[in-house]
Amino acid sequence: MKTTTVLIGLAGIIATALVAAEVQNYATAATGDQSPQAVVDAQGNLRVPEDYRAAYQLLGAWAIAADQGKGSQELHVVYASPGAIAAYRKDGHFPDGSVLVKEVFATDTTPMKTGTVSHAQALKGWFVMVRDSKDTHPDNKLWGDGWGWSWFDADNPTKTTSTDFKVNCLGCHVPAQATDWIYVNGYPPLGEG
Ligand code: HEC
DSSP: OOHHHHHHHHHHHHHHHHHHHHHHHHHHHHOOOOSSOOOOOOOBBBBTTTHHHHHHHEEEEEEEEEESSSSSSEEEEEEEOOOHHHHHHSSOOOOOOEEEEEEEEEEEEEEETTEEEEEEEEEEEEEEEEEEOOOOOOTTTEEEEEEEEEEEEOOTTOOOOOOHHHHIIIHHHHGGGGGTTGGGOOGGGGOOO
């Protein structure tokens, strides 16, 4: 009886240590800070990194033209975790643990001194991807083809509404398959734009 309790206790401690180690890994890779604040938890659940606007580097932006009339119906702004851009410029790949965040904004379009101008008006949410070339979460449907993939509504940056990257994401990223599923031609800092 006693032995069982001790064993269960030990297993718990080891499991906790493993979880902490994994969280720490991603936290370091994602933001360069050592706090347990993480982009990925031990089960592979993603979240929007808390401080990405200050800690990440700007990759680039996309303007989605309005279906009718002038201007853009959406603006997409993409950030990369620290070091990801420099590593990409060396060998043409994002290293494991790299995090990409794409903000999706609804817009307002107004005449300004520069012309007809669309600006970010309301944040709809975020797409987040985490590089994982070794596919370390084979049983999690939000991971595969070298990345973790998730969408977050603006009101909940910690819980994804995505359920399966093959259904929610992959089809649309096929045109970018040759560049690890990333639309690198839109990102001047990579040297591809
Ligand atoms: C309707 C098609 C479509 C769907 C669905 C889609 N994407 Fe994308 N994604 C794109 C396109 C096109 C771009 C680049 C141009 C843009 O943002 O409009 C892009 C860009 C991105 C970027 C910026 C990095 C890059 O690849 O250029 C991230 C991050 C991203 N998508 C993540 C996701 C995730 C995660 C999902 C699923 C939850 C997803 N996307 C679903 C079409 C899509």
